[in-house]
Structure formats: structure tokens, C-alpha cells
Amino acid sequence: xxxxxxxxxxxxxxxxxxxxxxxxxxxxxxxxxxxxxxxxxxxxxxxxxxxxxxxxxxxxxxxxxxxxxxxxxxxxxxxxxxxxxxxxxxxxxxxx
Amino acid sequence: xxxxxxxxxxxxxxxxxxxxxxxxxxxxxxxxxxxxxxxxxxxxxxxxxxxxxxxxxxxxxxxxxxxxxxxxxxxxxxxxxxxxxxxxxxxxxxxxxxxxxxxxxxxxxxxxxxxxxxxxxxxxxxxxxxxxxxxxxxxxxxxxxxxxxxxxxxxxxxxxxxxxxxxxxxxxxxxxxxxxxxxxxxxxxxxxxxxxxxxxxxxxxxxxxxxxxxxxxxxxxxxxxxxxxxxxxxxxxxxxxxxxxxxxxxxxxxxxxxxxxxxxxxxxxxxxxxxxxxxxxxxxxxxxxxxxxxxxxxxxxxxxxxxxxxxxxxxxxxxxxxxxxxxxxxxxxxxxxxxxxxxxxxxxxxxxxxxxxxxxxxxxxxxxxxxxxxxxxxxxxxxxxxxxxxxxxxxxxxxxxxxxxxxxxxxxxxxxxxxxxxxxxxxxxxxxxxxxxxxxxxxxxxxxxxxxxxxxxxxxxxxxxxxxxxxxxxxxxxxxxxxxxxxxxxxxxxxxxxxxxxxxxxxxxxxxxxxxxxxxxxxxxxxxxxxxxxxxxxxxxxxxxxxxxxx
Ligand SMILES: Cc1ncc(C[n+]2csc(CCOP(=O)(O)OP(=O)(O)O)c2C)c(N)n1
Ligand SMILES: [Mg+2]
Numbered sequence: 002x003x004x005x006x007x008x009x010x011x012x013x014x015x016x017x018x019x020x021x022x023x024x025x026x027x028x029x030x031x032x033x034x035x036x037x038x039x040x041x042x043x044x045x046x047x048x049x050x051x052x053x054x055x056x057x058x059x060x061x062x063x064x065x066x067x068x069x070x071x072x073x074x075x076x077x078x079x080x081x082x083x084x085x086x087x088x089x090x091x092x093x094x095x096x097x
Numbered sequence: 098x099x100x101x102x103x104x105x106x107x108x109x110x111x112x113x114x115x116x117x118x119x120x121x122x123x124x125x126x127x128x129x130x131x132x133x134x135x136x137x138x139x140x141x142x143x144x145x146x147x148x149x150x151x152x153x154x155x156x157x158x159x160x161x162x163x164x165x166x167x168x169x170x171x172x173x174x175x176x177x178x179x180x181x182x183x184x185x186x187x188x189x190x191x192x193x194x195x196x197x198x199x200x201x202x203x204x205x206x207x208x209x210x211x212x213x214x215x216x217x218x219x220x221x222x223x224x225x226x227x228x229x230x231x232x233x234x235x236x237x238x239x240x241x242x243x244x245x246x247x248x249x250x251x252x253x254x255x256x257x258x259x260x261x262x263x264x265x266x267x268x269x270x271x272x273x274x275x276x277x278x279x280x281x282x283x284x285x286x287x288x289x290x291x292x293x294x295x296x297x298x299x300x301x302x303x304x305x306x307x308x309x310x311x312x313x314x315x316x317x318x319x320x321x322x323x324x325x326x327x328x329x330x331x332x333x334x335x336x337x338x339x340x341x342x343x344x345x346x347x348x349x350x351x352x353x354x355x356x357x358x359x360x361x362x363x364x365x366x367x368x369x370x371x372x373x374x375x376x377x378x379x380x381x382x383x384x385x386x387x388x389x390x391x392x393x394x395x396x397x398x399x400x401x402x403x404x405x406x407x408x409x410x411x412x413x414x415x416x417x418x419x420x421x422x423x424x425x426x427x428x429x430x431x432x433x434x435x436x437x438x439x440x441x442x443x444x445x446x447x448x449x450x451x452x453x454x455x456x457x458x459x460x461x462x463x464x465x466x467x468x469x470x471x472x473x474x475x476x477x478x479x480x481x482x483x484x485x486x487x488x489x490x491x492x493x494x495x496x497x498x499x500x501x502x503x504x505x506x507x508x509x510x511x512x513x514x515x516x517x518x519x520x521x522x523x524x525x526x527x528x529x530x531x532x533x534x535x536x537x538x539x540x541x542x543x544x545x546x547x548x549x550x551x552x553x554x555x556x557x558x559x560x561x562x563x564x565x566x567x568x569x570x571x572x573x574x575x576x577x578x579x580x581x582x583x584x585x586x587x588x589x590x591x592x593x594x595x596x597x598x599x600x601x602x603x604x605x606x607x608x609x610x611x612x613x614x615x616x617x618x619x620x621x622x623x624x625x626x627x628x629x630x631x632x633x634x635x636x637x638x639x640x641x642x643x644x645x646x647x648x
Contacts, residue, residue: 015224016212023216063396069221069241 004033005058007065008075009048010040017070021048024068030054030061045072100228101126101259104192105134107235113163115139115154115514117147117507121167122207124194126259139514139543142535144171146507148178149533151189153508155182156494157469158515159309161242162189168196169207172253173214177501179249180218184498185330186307188247190238191215197257198226212253220248225255228263245277246394247307277410279391284418286406290389291419294363296428297323298383300346300375303330303497304368304392306490310413314367317416321423323365324432326354328375329482330497331368333490336466341429343436347375348633349479353435355639358383366390367412371401372498377639391415441484449600453477453552453623457484457524460550460607468492468520469512473505473529476558479629481524503532509547510539520548520611527553527580534586540616541591548610549592549618551583554625562628566643567635578625587618598622 011017018037025032034051052061062076098106104127108116115137120128131138141147144166151162162182166175172193182189196205212224221241223234231254238250291297305314314334318325318341325335326346335342344351346358355377358364364386369375376382379401390397390404391412398407408415443455457480461470466488472478472495487493494512496504509523530551540547561575587594597606597619610619631642 015226016216016222019213020216027217057399060396060400063398067394067396 002053002055003058003078004051004053005030005061006049006051006077007062008077009050009065009071010073011046011048012070012072013039013044013046014070017046017068020068020070021050021065024064025050025052025061028061028064029056098263099126099130099259100225100231100254100261100263101130102133103228103231103263104235104254104259105130105136107232108136108163109134110232111161111235111239113161116163116165117141117150117154117511118165119144119147119167119171121169121171121194123168123196123256124165124171124192124254124259126256127165127192127194127254137514139510139539141507141510141539143533144174145177145503146510146533146536146539148175148189148191149181149501149504149507150511150514151191152178152182152185152187152504153471153494153511154515155187155189155511156508157491157512157519159491160515161239162187162511163192164189165192167194167207168211169209172211173209176215176218177499178507179215179251181496181499181501181504182249183218183220185303185496186247187249188242189249190235190242190252191249192252192254194259195224195253195255198255199257201255212251215251218249219251220246222251222253224253225258228258228261231258231263246304246392279408279410279415279418283406283408284415287389287391287408287415287419288421290363290387290406291321291365291423294387294423295425296361297321297363297365297423297425298357298361298386298432299323299325299365299367300358300369301325301327301331301334301367302369303328303490304412305331305334308368308393308412310368310416311489313413313416317420320420322425322429323423324357324429326350326358328369328372328497329495331490332482332493333487336488337486340433343432345482347377347639349483349629349631350375350639351436351483352439352631352642352644353432355633355642356435356439357432358386359640361386363387363389366392367416368392370397376401377633378637381638381640446600448624450624451598451600451603451621453480453621453627454484456550456603456607456621457481459603460522460610461485463607463611464520464522466492468522469494469509469516471495471505471508471512471521471523473523473525474500474502474559475526475529476554476562476627476629477524477526477529477552479559483629502529505529506533506536506547506549509549510536510545513545513547514543521546522548522550524550524552526558527551527555527577527583528557530583537587537590537592537616537618545616546614547616549616550610551618551620552623553580553583553620554623554627555580556625558625558627559629565626565628566632583618583620587620592616592618594618594620596620596622
């Protein structure tokens, strides 16, 4: 089991949070911590989510980045940042 | 104009010519608006068929398919079709009526949370909250469905919003479609791997057809001279007779294709997702190969097998950049020899019964390479994949990811409406046909000249085969010997039909099927114990294929 942390900026739109949590569960990642707060303009939410899984962390980062409401994803393994933002440039450009 | 009229106008602006649907209370304003539109509505007899027909339309034409249903049971009936499109990355837009906004969340009559129910099987979804923004939602839905890795998009439309008067909303100008050029450094790395390889194989998937990259793919394959194997959805990237094409890989693939993959030192994976039906036991899949993975979707890279190099973005660019000659003639000859050795052999049956494999081969030859074949799910689907001469991916419509029994007939309806001049043939089984049998009435209603071949083995044959081979012949709930008289059923729905059961009837049956105008159903009896060979057992490696003699 590994622990991964993702930092996301998410558009505040219908179902955005459920999409993120649903995808995370379906891909067999167990959420152990979740913080969300509105961005200053209220249009976005800034999320930090920590999960546990036997699966590959970067794969979930790319899958999260594919969600259209997710505008950026940062990915950290065990507190150590290994990739920041725009994990999937193609997805990010679609979402923006 | 009200919201419903805006919706229809936006669909017209998107060039929609046909919608597959079924009306009901919550979607009535849209059906009212449809009366004043040139868009053709096809009334199916079950909403699942609407979604699957939209899927078939999209696969056959490359355009976005549209289906529509009312709230509650209408919407839930669409779900299988939406999931089918999701699994195979097919661009469809599904429109559902919903209870009025004020009743949302109150368990109102025919209220279901279709937005929530479909979340895992859509690329994106909208619950419309204002009539003014409806046009924009439709345009956005089309853009999302068709760009990048395609997929289904749901628009859930509450009835009060469909009825609300809205400002005229001009069509938002469509920016140029986003097509992402792969990074130069990734192309360079990919080229390096190709140059270092002496036994490369191209593992070609459905992403090639979906990206409309077949012509770039063919140039790439021919210039590099790399042998090609295809997944079920990749069939047609090269014609089967092409010298570089080794056949379908995987569980029911060709021995030559699986041999080449297992022996290769570089797998050039294009538009694939390492599905377990294709790879067999993943740990022993292509054990000596490095992996070069090209895909529109970054999240496929490394999902199941680590990539030594990856090229993400529009594969047409990547293929054009990477098309250079490779000095691998010895390897190519080895693969060609395997292809010759394992070529399908068609023997006359000693019992005089019809062999589905030979029937399909002959029908495919006589139908010609422009024919579109749709398949249901089961043994007959695998025989189609093995024995049909698929000339282009958009001519072979098969439910790959979800494996949806009942796909074939609605998909044929969609394909025939999308390509009215094409010869469309549905190959089905006695189990699968019953899943959307009611759509025979739709064929008659719109006089769609779809030809149906129903292979009747009096069984859920594929499940029966697994029980025979992997469950010690413990047959459980696979017997269909109480099938109805399918010719009589078809006739009662206005479809011309006939039965064939002897080998001597194959040529006349095919002749009648192809020459009779309008829809025709051929009820073809085959042996109940005919099996699909070769086969890789569940959990086994692709190098452990069982042949018929090895039973
Ligand atoms: C909707 C659905 N239910 C169940 C299955 C499981 N399944 C796969 S193949 C098959 C048998 C199909 O029977 P038939 O259409 O007669 O084809 P055959 O294998 O006999 O050629 C079944 C039940 C499925 N794929 N889809
Ligand atoms: Mg059957």
C-alpha cells in the first residue's frame, strides 16, 4: 500500500466533487483525508486529497486530470512532490 | 422560443440529421419542438436500442450520435447503451427529460438521478439549470463528445427549463477542434526505440479508427515494414490480405499474431488500452518487448503496462513523424511464415451441417469490402472477427469493451441510417437477438434494408463453451433449445425470413440474403457444440493457445 496526495483546482460545477470521489473509488484508491475550500472568487474549489492504494499513483493523477471540471492536478508521494500541475497537458488544455 | 426549441435549434446547428429516441412525460416539450424541425426522429421500441443505435451511427459515420428518452425508466433504459459507448470511446450525446426543477430531489413521479447513475460511464454530463444557456450546453456537449478521446455526454433537461421562454442564443462559434501535437522529445525517444529494435510489432487498437488516422497508419506500417496485429476494435486498420497484417491478437486471436507479440522486442502500441481479452495474462504478455505507447489519452499510458516511451496527443502527427524505413526483413519474413502456417483452413463438414466460419467467409467475400457488418456478442462475434474480411474499422461494429448482447441490431439500424447506401449486415446469435428483438419492427417501419444472419446453436454458446472447457462440462443455464421459430417471429414483424441448415444451402442462402430487397433475416442452424478456436484460457498467457485438436 502506498499513500499519495493530490492537489487539485476544480471548477465549482454540478457533480464535480462526486465525480472526483467516484473516480477515485472506482479506480481502487481509498480516500483517507480530504480538504476542500473555495477559491477567492468562488468559481473554483482547491482540494487536497490523500489516498491509499496498491495501484500506481500517477495513473490516478492522469485520470483525475481527464475530468473536465478539474483544471489542474499536483501529485505528491508520501509528502514529497514528484510532479506539479498539468500531469496530462492534453486534458488540462481541454478543461481550460 | 422556449428551451426545447433552443435545444433543437442547437442540434440543427451541429448538423444533426437523425435522433434515436422514445417519448414520455418529461421530454414532451422537446418532442413538440421536434415537429417543426427537419431532423429525422427514429422511434425505436426500447430506449436501450436508441442509445445503441446512436452508437452504431457514430461508429459507422465518425459523427456524433444522438439518443433521447424521457425521465425515470426512459433514462435508465439508456444506461447500457451509454456504458457501451463509454467503454469503446464512441461519441454520443444522450438527452434525457427530467422532472421540473422544483421537484428535483423530492422522489417525484419518474424522477431518477440519471446524472448520478451515469457518472461512471460518461465522459461528462450536464444538468441544465437555465434555458438561456441551453444552446451553449449542446455545443459544449458535442465538442466534448468528439474531441480528444471520444465518449458519451449526457444532457439532463428538467421539463420547466424546456418550457421556459429563453432569449435567442446565437450559436457560439466553434473554435478549431483541439488536436494536440505530440511533444518533439517524445517523438525523438520513440524513434530511438524503433531504431534499436530488431523484432518490432505494431499492436493496433480502436483508437486509430476513432482518431481517423487509418490512412496515416497505413503509410506508417508500409514505410516502416513492421508487422501488424490488431485488437477486436482495431480490425480494418489494414485489410486482412495485406502482407504485414498477422490477424487479431488475444483470447481468440490468430496464432501468428500472438506468436509475433510474444516474440517481439518492441511493441508499438497505437490507440490501445491493454484490455485483458487482448493481452491474456499481463505478467507474461510480450515478455521480451519494450513498449512504445501512442494514444490520445494520457491516462492510458502506464495504466496496465509501463511504457518505455510514450507519445500523447493526435496520433496522426506521431505516425507521420515516425514513418521511416526499418531494416527488419528477416523478422518480417518470420512473421509472414507464421501467418501462412496458421492461416484459417476451411474444411467441408463431414455431417453436412453448416459451419458458421465458412458461412461468414463466403458472405464476407460476396458482400464486398464496402459492406458494414455489425455483430452481437458471443461465439458468433468471435467468428466474425476471425473470418470477416474487415477492410476498414468503420465497417466492423462490435461491442468490444462492454460486450453487450443486443448491440448488433440497433447498431445496424444506426449504421444504415448514417450510411443509407451501404450494405449493412447484422450477425447475431439466438441469445443476443432476443435482447433487442423488438427492433425488427423498427427495420420494417423505416424500411431499412438490413440483412440479418441469426446463427442458432440453441445455446448461449460462448458461456456453454467456457463451461465445457473450464468448468468440467457442468452446463448451467445455457440451453436455449426452446427457442421460438425465428422465421415466424420475423414474419410476424413484417420481415422476410427463411431458414438454412445444410451446407448445400449456404450459397443459396447468401444469394437470397444479398439479392432480396429490404430487410431479410436468415435463420441459420449450426451445431450446438461448435466452439471458437483457438482460445487462450482465462488467466493464461497468450503463448498458451489451445487449438481444436488439443481439447
Ligand atoms: C447483456 C449481456 N448479458 C450477458 C452476457 C454474457 N454472455 C456473453 S456471450 C453470451 C452468450 C451469447 O449467446 P448467443 O447470442 O446465442 O451467441 P453464441 O455464443 O451462441 O454465438 C452471454 C450470455 C453479455 N455479454 N451481455
Ligand atoms: Mg447461441
